[in-house]
Amino acid sequence: MGQTKFQGVPGILRPFKEYIEKWSLPAGSEVVFYGVPGTCTPFVELLCFAIRSLPLTLIFVPYTEEEKAQKLTMVPDVGFQATNACPPKNPAVLVIMGGLAMPNMPVGADDVASLIKRWKGSGTIGVCFMHMFQKAGWLDKMHFDLLIDADISVDVTTGQ
16 A cells, blocks of 8 residues: 655545556546535545546435436536536445535445445445545545545635
8 A cells, every 4th residue: 555645636636547547448437426415515526527538427426326316517607616416326436425425414434434335346435525425434444545644734824
């Protein structure tokens, strides 16, 4: 298991894109993102933007509710947006967002581990901030082929 340090938003997007590219997925292959609506979706949109040149079907699933899944489509001059219902049929890659592991979410590690098991054969990527999967104990219950764990540092200046 290798570990590499990166910086900033490109440090999240580049390893993600490289991992997806390594799969050499055929056109139309599904990359399915599972996350918290509103909290995870901006990061999902960034991840989609990183792989915009690949002919993939990109899908966002709120929590693990696949019946509510939405296709993510590139909208000119805006970026990726949810456009229409699109439940996953045969995911090539599952992307599990760390917001799911936050306290008080309606999803637990066992739910996501079952989901990963159900889509056996799919690649698995975890994307989180501030060691959320580790803190929540999820890494003991599931395996990610790629784990992107970023830190957030915030400086706020007022009165400039």
